[in-house]
Amino acid sequence: MKGVLYVVSGPSGVGKTSIIELTLKKVKNIVFSVSCTTRPKRPGEIDGKDYFFVSEPSFMKMVENGEFLEWAVVHSYYYGTLKKFVEEQLENGKNVLLDIDVQGAMTVMKKAGDAVYIFIAPPSFEELKQRLVKRGTEDKTNLERRLEDAKRELSFIPQFEYLIVNENLQESVDQLCSIIVAEQVRVKRALDRLGMHKFFENGGGYVE
Numbered sequence: 150m151k152g153v154l155y156v157v158s159g160p161s162g163v164g165k166t167s168i169i170e171l172t173l174k175k176v177k178n179i180v181f182s183v184s185c186t187t188r189p190k191r192p193g194e195i196d197g198k199d200y201f202f203v204s205e206p207s208f209m210k211m212v213e214n215g216e217f218l219e220w221a222v223v224h225s226y227y228y229g230t231l232k233k234f235v236e237e238q239l240e241n242g243k244n245v246l247l248d249i250d251v252q253g254a255m256t257v258m259k260k261a262g263d264a265v266y267i268f269i270a271p272p273s274f275e276e277l278k279q280r281l282v283k284r285g286t287e288d289k290t291n292l293e294r295r296l297e298d299a300k301r302e303l304s305f306i307p308q309f310e311y312l313i314v315n316e317n318l319q320e321s322v323d324q325l326c327s328i329i330v331a332e333q334v335r336v337k338r339a340l341d342r343l344g345m346h347k348f349f350e351n352g353g354g355y356v357e
């Protein structure tokens with residue numbers, strides 16, 4: 150695979166969508182992987198941009214057909230990453246960003262291995278609650294479920310490579326942009342991308 154896969158996870162309401170949207174405007178050569186979900190569409194969300202909103206039977210059919218790189222039940226709904234899209238983009242040298250939950254991130258770790266894993270955490274649990282309440286997208290049951298799930302999700306932090314504490318949105322965006330760019334110029338990846346292995350063929354010396 151030629152592109153780099155970036156996996157972003159973090160609890161509901163921490164600011165993942167906000168950070169990712171601003172980051173995608175600043176970083177070149179990266180695409181967002183739009184997931185499928187059975188969750189009802191929120192006001193303002195666009196089918197095909199935020200998610201592909203599908204019925205539960207359609208989702209299960211896609212699972213059977215092996216269409217997902219990973220899928221999971223998150224906050225009582227199904228979510229899945231489209232395998233074909235991710236693989237094609239990576240093959241074409243595009244970098245791909247996933248916004249998936251911690252279970253999905255663990256599956257990708259087992260399957261894809263060479264990806265970059267970034268966790269976004271809130272400055273405090275109270276602040277997370279405030280952001281979710283203020284966003285106003287969840288009813289009481291969903292809000293409580295998401296906050297309950299957040300505790301378990303935070304326990305996965307040590308399995309990630311990068312931790313962004315989203316206190317200031319702009320700083321978090323800068324941090325994510327820096328991670329994306331730095332990972333692309335890692336020697337191993339840069340050599341792959343530039344096709345420079347030939348320079349090192351004769352015993353490791355640089356050959357003109």
Ligand SMILES: Nc1nc2c(ncn2[C@@H]2O[C@H](COP(=O)(O)OP(=O)(O)O)[C@@H](O)[C@H]2O)c(=O)[nH]1
Binds near residue numbers: 184219229248251
């Ligand atoms: N495993 C997995 N999780 C996903 C996928 N797409 C989104 N998620 C996660 O599902 C959770 C809920 O997302 P969403 O319903 O948009 O709510 P929000 O996080 O409160 O904005 C978040 O943790 C997302 O990262 C996916 O394709 N696979």
Ligand SMILES: Nc1ncnc2c1ncn2[C@@H]1O[C@H](COP(=O)(O)OP(=O)(O)O)[C@@H](O)[C@H]1O
Binds near residue numbers: 159160280281315
């Ligand atoms: N650094 C921040 N400070 C204050 N509010 C924030 C910050 N980042 C995001 N928000 C707000 O918090 C809410 C949740 O953000 P969102 O991007 O929807 O989170 P997620 O995608 O992780 O569920 C939104 O109303 C958003 O405007």
